[in-house]
Every structure is written in C-alpha cells, then in structure tokens.
Amino acid sequence: MNVAICGCGWLGLPLAKALYKEGHNVYGTKRNVREANALNACGILGVPMQLPLTEDEQLSPLAAMLSSDVMVINIAAGRNSIDKEQHYQNVLSLSNAAYQSGCQRIIFISTTSVYDGRKGRVTEDDDVMPLTDSALTHVKIENSLRAQWGDQLTIVRLSGLIGEDRHPVKFLAGRNDLKGGCHPVNLIHLEDCVAAIVRLIGFKVSMSVLHLASDFHPTRREYYTQMAKQLSLPLPEFLPDDESSTAKVIDAAKTLMNLGYELKHRDLMLSK
Structure with a gap:
C-alpha cells in the first residue's frame, strides 16, 4: 500500500518508519529538500513540500505522493491566531490537491482539546466544545x-503525547502558579499512538472519529509532582483548588476495542 x-x-517520523517496516511504500514530507532527502536513509521516500499548494508547478513533483492510497495529515499549526487561519488554508490546499489526484483515504490527526468545554467522561460520540483558537481551527x-471526503475520512483525536525524550512536566517544573491541579490528565504514549495508527491504516474501522488516550487519569497535581521527582526536576506548585474537578476525561475504550489494540503503556507514572 502507498x-x-x-x-x-516527532510523531510522523516514527509512524513513517513503522509503516515502512510493515512493508508499505511510504512517502514522507518535510519543509525543505535537505530534511526530505534525509528521510531516504530510513527507507522513506522524502518529499519536500511547502504549504499552501497553490500552483500547478508545485503539484507536479508531488503527484505520486498526492495519489497515495492513504494520506495521514499531521501538520502542526502555528502558535498565534494569525497562523491559525493560515494553518486552515494550508491543510485545505493539501486536501484539495490529494482529492484531485485520486487519493483514496485521509486520516487527519486532530486533538482532544476540541472537547475543552466539556466536563466528565468524553467518548468518541460526544459533540465538540472548543474553547481556544487552536481547538476552533481543528474543528x-x-x-x-x-464535507469533502465523507466516509473516506477518519479523524484521530490525540490526547497529550509523551515519550522518552518528551514530557510536559519539563515545561511545568519549578513553576508556582499552576492552575487545575485537581483536573485529570489525558495523555498517550508515543509508542501506543504509532502502533494504533499503523493498525488503523491496515484496515478501515467503521468509526469516523477515534480517540487515542490512555485510561490512566490521575490528577495533574499528583502526576506532575511524581514525574518531577522521577526526573529530578524542581517540583511544580499548583494553586489551591476551589472545588472538586469536573474537567474532561477522555475515554478511548471504543476506539481501542474497534482496533483490537491493547495499550503497551498503561502506567504513565513510569518515566519511559
């Protein structure tokens, strides 16, 4: 399969490597020629691509990639509100080019932040309730x-990604003004995320929206304090909570059941 x-x-590269090991013909995009060429050493067909795609001459070198059997759109947005509209236009231009080129299926990597306004347990069937510019753009x-792809589209909403060389506690360590200490964490290990998406590409599930999240939901205070201790980082300090948490808890049970996948990293208190 192409x-x-x-x-x-950080997610796309290990995903591409895993798919190559599974025997797929894998194209991978990077923003410049040097980085795209570096992918070839991993068995990935590197393709330099600058978004948005607006001119015919841009599309010609991308023809084989755009006509793939499956395209995973995993494009990061910018950090400010101006970038959000540009990000939307960038993804739309890529989608249009893939549609016109005969791509068969799209997997869009989204985020569970589209539920930030919801409280309690959130399943794949619940309506979105975005609060931030980034979440609104994803919706x-x-x-x-x-609207464009219909049942040829699968949306995968990820919780916070962690892995051996990436952990959000590193950005919280030593801070003394943190809010939401009683809120549950919603996280997923990179290894589980990659394995689940590889499984998704291998066969099409009937679900149009999937969640990738661990069923491990301690409070932010408990989790990040323990992780800071494990990694020998300054402890984060959370402000006193006024009430018990009613924040969202992402439930991915239906996704994991449909994929027939069992999480390898259930206890995310472990640093690896």
Whole structure:
C-alpha cells in the first residue's frame, strides 16, 4: 500500500518508519529538500513540500505522493491566531490537491482539546466544545475535510503525547502558579499512538472519529509532582483548588476495542 505521511516530525517520523517496516511504500514530507532527502536513509521516500499548494508547478513533483492510497495529515499549526487561519488554508490546499489526484483515504490527526468545554467522561460520540483558537481551527479543518471526503475520512483525536525524550512536566517544573491541579490528565504514549495508527491504516474501522488516550487519569497535581521527582526536576506548585474537578476525561475504550489494540503503556507514572 502507498501511504503518505504529511508532516514527519516527532510523531510522523516514527509512524513513517513503522509503516515502512510493515512493508508499505511510504512517502514522507518535510519543509525543505535537505530534511526530505534525509528521510531516504530510513527507507522513506522524502518529499519536500511547502504549504499552501497553490500552483500547478508545485503539484507536479508531488503527484505520486498526492495519489497515495492513504494520506495521514499531521501538520502542526502555528502558535498565534494569525497562523491559525493560515494553518486552515494550508491543510485545505493539501486536501484539495490529494482529492484531485485520486487519493483514496485521509486520516487527519486532530486533538482532544476540541472537547475543552466539556466536563466528565468524553467518548468518541460526544459533540465538540472548543474553547481556544487552536481547538476552533481543528474543528474547522475537521468539518471541511468531512464535507469533502465523507466516509473516506477518519479523524484521530490525540490526547497529550509523551515519550522518552518528551514530557510536559519539563515545561511545568519549578513553576508556582499552576492552575487545575485537581483536573485529570489525558495523555498517550508515543509508542501506543504509532502502533494504533499503523493498525488503523491496515484496515478501515467503521468509526469516523477515534480517540487515542490512555485510561490512566490521575490528577495533574499528583502526576506532575511524581514525574518531577522521577526526573529530578524542581517540583511544580499548583494553586489551591476551589472545588472538586469536573474537567474532561477522555475515554478511548471504543476506539481501542474497534482496533483490537491493547495499550503497551498503561502506567504513565513510569518515566519511559
């Protein structure tokens, strides 16, 4: 199967490598020629790509990648509100080019932050309730892709990604003004995320929206304090909570059951 991974970063690159090991013909995009060429050493067909795709001359070198059997859109957004609209236009231009080129299926990597306004347990069947510009942009992209691709689209909403060399506690260590200490964490290990998406690409599930999240939900205070101790980092300090938590808890049970996948990293208190 020909699979295109659009965005070979911290998630996209190990995903592309895993798909190559499974025997797929894998295209991977990077923003410049040097980084794209470096993918070839991993068995991945590196493709330099700058978004948005607006000119015919841009599309010609991308023809084989754009006509892949499956395209995974894993493009990171910018950090400010101006970038959010540009991010939407970038993804839409890629989707349009893939649609016109005969791509058969799209997997869009989204985020569980689209539920930030919801409280309690959240399943794949619940309506979104975005609160931030980033979450609003993701919902806007999801809706546009859904209108274009119909049942050829699968949306995968990820909780916070962690892995051996990436952990959010490193950004919280030593801070003394943190809010939401009683809120549950919603996280997923990179290894489980990659394995679940590889499984998804191998066969099409009936679900149009999937969640990738661990069923491990201690409070932010408990989790990040323990992780700071494990990693020998300054302890984060949370402000006193006024009430018990009613924040969201992402439930991925239906996704994991449909994929027939069992999480390898259930206890995320472990640093690896």
